[in-house]
Amino acid sequence: MTTTDTAAPLRPWIANYPDGMVWDIQVDTRPMHEQVLAACARTPSATALDFLGGTTTFGDLAKKIIAFAGALQRQFGVTKGSRVALMLPNTPFYPIAYYGVLRAGGTVVNCNPLYTVPELGHITANAGAEIMITLDLQQIYEKAEKLVEAGQVKSIILCHFPDALPLVKKILFSVAKRKDLARLSASPIRDRVTWFHDMLDRNETPDAVVIDPENDIAVQQYTGGTTGIPKGALLTHANIAANADQSAKWFTTMFKPGNKAIAVLPFFHIFAMTTCLNMPLRSGMVVYMLPRFELKGFLALLVRAKPNLMPAVPTLISALANNATVTREQLDSIELIVSGGAALPGELRVAFAKKSSAQLIEGYGLTEASPVVCCGQFHGVNKDMSIGQPLPGTDIRFVDVDSGKPVGIGEDGELQVKGAQVMAGYYDDPQATSDAFMDGWLRTGDVGHMDEEGYVFLVDRIKDLxxxxxxxxxxxxxxxxxxxxxxxxxxxxxxxxxxxxxxxxxxxxxxxxxxxxxxxxxxxxxxxxxxxxxxxxxxxxxxxxxxxxxxxxxxxxxxxxxxxxxxxx
Known part of the structure; x- marks a missing residue:
């Protein structure tokens, strides 16, 4: 539970929360893999994952997570503190690997498959990730191959892409797209490669691992790649779990068995990791995955799956709002769209409303807060150009950019955050960690203000000023x-x-x-x-x-x- 700080600022949002919403909540900080495995045990026959028509039940997901965790421990010695890099697009392999690493006691290091080899090399070397889990698609595999040759990664766990496909598509891929697969027999690092499916087939039972949620690191998420050298934000098991719980409580009845989420945003990004992966699966929802956004395939999935939840970024919303071929009928099933990652222009909100009656709300967060800090109301009042109010259990304040002193309601200052979702610090970078906090508050680098009802309005980034x-x-x-x-x-x-x-x-x-x-x-x-x-x-x-x-x-x-x-x- 987030404790009350006697020096905390006024919290005008509490009196203006949606009906029935409580700010001072007991936050669930149980490790995320435990929560997901518990959801698997509740509804083992229900569908958990759908990838291009191929499905995985919650029961099968649990078996694979457990088997993979056991193989990681037995074959690779993964234990508390071991860093394991995931370089995977949205496929069933990702959640199995992600929760398997956590169950084995390891720390997930997310890597974007579209990064360059030098960018990937910095992340894996800085993190000390000796193992990388990736796909055998040549475009991705060749990057892993170069990392091993450079000594930045020691071992590769390789997922066979066709295994993720339903039978007919698997056969067609093997015939028509075989050239897209890496030729492992010709790879100079083939002796460093272990097949993902072989690890699952071992059906190992993992040893118990006692997790200290408040101190053990679940995810080492790299941030800052567009503005400088990426830094590894240390997100504890409690950070990750708390933000999923805070966000789920904010959306009341949206996250529950029977509801459907569409995941086109990549799981390796912190926003999608929380809203497209952790929150739906812990709640017993089915997640429909796409490996990348392509309008025709995306619309076909909407029509087939009829999801009611769609986390998105403004460019995705723009692609739907401004394309004449997109119809209201195709978007009809969606009840809630949560926009994050960038500011949502008011004109785009108006344009999208002409195509869909879905509730479109804007959220705000940052990697260092796991990531969600504020969000618009699901059922209630939302104000133009506002990023909403702080989530339950989240404290915010605004301080003068020059003096660091708190400013009043309506006055511009830097937004700062406290809460159970705030990171432990940056990996192996005490100076950056020190600079990221002010008197125990996380500095966001965003300038804005709060009105008398606790709605937050951002003006811009300090560094973009x-x-x-x-x-x-x-x-x-x-x-x-x-x-x-x-x-x-x-x-x-x-x-x-x-x-x-x-x-x-x-x-x-x-x-x-x-x-x-x-x-x-x-x-x-x-x-x-x-x-x-x-x-x-x-x-x-x-x-x-x-x-x-x-x-x-x-x-x-x-x-x-x-x-x-x-x-x-």
């Missing part, structure tokens, strides 16, 4: 103004060096299909919505805007592109 002629200019303010133009589909604003003003904003814009507008047109439009200091010095049109690997608009590539363009002039 543009100092223009000595004044603070927030890119999000400009982005929101641009998004109100009928022709603008996406926009991203960065700060660039400026000889006169020190820094100046530059806006990158992607237009909607069949729309045309000039830079002068947009500047005239913005002149009625922004002050002169906020006006972009330049508006650059692009067919696509760079995104992170979960679909979040990224400023890093735009800064690099602008610097290179400027250097050539």
């Amino acid at each position: 543009i100092i223009c002629s000595g004044f603070n200019v927030y890119p999000r303010t400009i982005e929101e103004a641009l998004m109100t133009h009928d022709a603008v589909e996406e926009t991203n604003v960065i700060g660039v060096p400026d000889e006169y003003r020190g820094e100046a904003p530059v806006a990158y814009v992607k237009l909607k299909a069949d729309h045309a507008v000039t830079e002068d047109d947009l500047k005239k439009f913005l002149a009625e919505r922004l002050n002169k200091i906020e006006m972009p010095k330049e508006i650059i049109f692009k067919d696509t805007l760079p995104k992170t690997l979960i679909g979040k608009l990224s400023k890093k590539e735009l800064r690099e592109e602008y610097a290179q363009t400027r250097a050539r002039k």
Whole structure:
């Protein structure tokens, strides 16, 4: 349970929570693998996983988790503190490996399969992950192969991709797509490879492992890859479990047996790990998985599965809202969409409402908080441009960016967090850990304020702040103004060096299909919505805007592109 801090700020959200919601809750911090295995025991014949039509029951899932945990202990000596890297897209292999590692006592180190080899090498070397679990698809396997050759990983556990498919698709894949599989016989590291299915076939019973939820690390999640060298956030078993419980309580009856979640967001990302994996499976729900987003396949799955829960990012919502081929009937089953990962523009919310009657709410979090901190109300009042209120058991405050002193209601400051979901620190980085906290509060790096009813409004990231002629200019303010133009589909604003003003904003814009507008047109439009200091010095049109690997608009590539363009002039 989150204890009450006598120095805590006022909590105006408590009096304005949805009816029946309690803030001062007893948080369930039992290790997540124990909760999922308990759900498996309750409904062993119910479907837990669906991958392209191939299904796994809760009973089978439990058997495979237990068998994999036993093999990890017997064959690889995995025990408390062992780091095991998972480089897997959304497939049935992921939950088996994830919960199997936790049951064996190990720590999961998530790796994005789309990362470059140097990025993966930094993560595995920093974490000390000697084992990597991955697929035998050549595109992914060759990266694992290079990591082993470089000495950054010692052993590979290899999942045979066709095993994840239903029988007919497995046969078709083996005939038509065989060339996509790695040829293990020709691999220089074949003696370091163990097949995943062979480990399950051993049917080993794992030794009992006593987990200390408050101190033992469940997941070492790397963050900061778009802004600098990634750091390993140490998330304890209690952190992971607490956030799943806090979030499930917030959504009241949504997480229960019989409901269906669609998981197109990748499990290796912290938002999906909590909302698409841990929360549904602990609740006895079925999870429909896709390995990547492709509109035609995604819509076909919606029609077949009729899920009622869809965690999403704004770019996914935009793809559905702005595509003329997407119909209301295809989206009809969805009751709740939780948007995270990036700010949800108000115009996008309006556009999506024309396609779906689903409750679309925005959540906010960060890796270091496992990740959810605030969320809009499922049944209740939501305010435009707000990320909602703090979850049960979560404390927040805003402090002045310069002095560090708490600010009042309605005043802008840095958002800081306390709660059972907040990380233990960064792995092997005491300075970064120290910098991440202020008086025991986790610093988010986000600037915003809270209103008198406890609703939180974010202005921007501290690191994205543009100092223009000595004044603070927030890119999000400009982005929101641009998004109100009928022709603008996406926009991203960065700060660039400026000889006169020190820094100046530059806006990158992607237009909607069949729309045309000039830079002068947009500047005239913005002149009625922004002050002169906020006006972009330049508006650059692009067919696509760079995104992170979960679909979040990224400023890093735009800064690099602008610097290179400027250097050539």
